Amino acid sequence: MLAIAAAAAVVTTLVAVLIRWLPHSASEEMDRITFTYWFATVICIAIFSLVIGVIVYSVLAFRAQPDDDTDGPPIHGNTTLEIVWTVVPAILVIAIGIVSAIVLSKNADAGSNPLQVKVFAQQFAWRFEYPGKVRSEELVLPLRRHVKFEMTSADVIHSFWIPQMGQKQDVVPGIMTSIVVTPTRTGRFTLICTELCGLGHATMRAPVRVLEQAAFDSWLAKQKAAAGGGAGGGTTTTGGTDTGTTTGASDALGAKTFASSGCGGCHTFAKAGSDGQVGPSLDDLTGAAQKAGESVPDYVRQSIVDPNAVVVAGFQPGVMPQTFGDSLSTDELDALVAYVSGEESQ
Numbered sequence: 001m002l003a004i005a006a007a008a009a010v011v012t013t014l015v016a017v018l019i020r021w022l023p024h025s026a027s028e029e030m031d032r033i034t035f036t037y038w039f040a041t042v043i044c045i046a047i048f049s050l051v052i053g054v055i056v057y058s059v060l061a062f063r064a065q066p067d068d069d070t071d072g073p074p075i076h077g078n079t080t081l082e083i084v085w086t087v088v089p090a091i092l093v094i095a096i097g098i099v100s101a102i103v104l105s106k107n108a109d110a111g112s113n114p115l116q117v118k119v120f121a122q123q124f125a126w127r128f129e130y131p132g133k134v135r136s137e138e139l140v141l142p143l144r145r146h147v148k149f150e151m152t153s154a155d156v157i158h159s160f161w162i163p164q165m166g167q168k169q170d171v172v173p174g175i176m177t178s179i180v181v182t183p184t185r186t187g188r189f190t191l192i193c194t195e196l197c198g199l200g201h202a203t204m205r206a207p208v209r210v211l212e213q214a215a216f217d218s219w220l221a222k223q224k225a226a227a228g229g230g231a232g233g234g235t236t237t238t239g240g241t242d243t244g245t246t247t248g249a250s251d252a253l254g255a256k257t258f259a260s261s262g263c264g265g266c267h268t269f270a271k272a273g274s275d276g277q278v279g280p281s282l283d284d285l286t287g288a289a290q291k292a293g294e295s296v297p298d299y300v301r302q303s304i305v306d307p308n309a310v311v312v313a314g315f316q317p318g319v320m321p322q323t324f325g326d327s328l329s330t331d332e333l334d335a336l337v338a339y340v341s342g343e344e345s346q
């Protein structure tokens with residue numbers, strides 16, 4: 001019986017160990033989650049192998065002979081065995097509970113001086129805000145520092161997950177949820193929405209980059225300078241005619257807003273290189289605007305702010321998020337309208 005049990009244990013352990021089931025960890029939290037996962041799994045493998053071993057042995061050793069029609073012997077149980085199979089699992093389950101509780105509490109601990117990053121989720125895009133009101137569409141994190149994310153959603157429930165960082169947390173409208181991540185290796189990762197949040201759910205991703213502390217500091221300083229220059233208004237441009245730079249800046253903001261708002265996840269738009277099929281194509285809006293009795297820019301603006309006002313034939317109302325009128329700044333909205341309607345090219 002032991003031989004069978006041991007063979008089963010070896011096979012299951014090989015399957016468990018030789019296949020890489022979990023992503024390569026990139027955070028302290030993921031290290032702890034991986035430990036917990038294997039702690040529970042190894043216990044399960046041992047118990048499973050033991051039970052299967054006993055079952056297989058019993059089937060082989062105690063099976064009735066073909067001509068044996070007699071009843072089995074009366075059995076009144078085995079008190080020692082019952083105590084053992086109650087006490088041992090109880091101890092194991094308690095151990096798993098204690099390890100999990102310690103890991104949960106450590107993974108929620110942001111330490112005394114975490115980097116605070118605000119996360120805004122919206123169908124179907126992520127945005128981040130660093131201390132000093134620095135906004136970014138890319139999530140850039142410093143190596144080996146606790147990062148505390150405070151997250152909220154503008155519309156429906158989303159979920160924040162970077163597979164290699166382990167931690168996962170719902171992002172819910174109306175409340176602030178938080179999560180702590182402490183990156184342990186530099187590199188590029190992807191933030192993935194893991195809550196079905198609408199037709200563009202699968203496209204709701206954001207790039208993540210982990211940098212050494214010094215590189216992170218200079219990135220943050222650069223973002224800060226860029227934001228300050230933008231707010232100062234046109235003083236940072238060098239060369240070119242006035243109209244040229246103004247148009248360029250507006251076009252750049254339009255393109256940036258198009259990308260950060262996740263428009264390309266649902267709409268085909270050649271200028272942005274997107275090929276989404278969820279919503280109507282934005283490549284030629286003249287016909288649709290005429291049908292709606294509006295100029296192209298007015299039609300585009302209305303469709304962003306109040307998407308259900310005019311719904312193109314063949315598409316459903318209520319799919320396009322109705323929150324962009326609130327979540328975009330006036331500058332962003334103007335630039336986006338100009339970018340999509342193509343009026344800045346004149």
Ligand code: CUA
Pocket residue numbers: 123124157158159193194195196197198200201202204
């Ligand atoms: Cu947001 Cu799925």
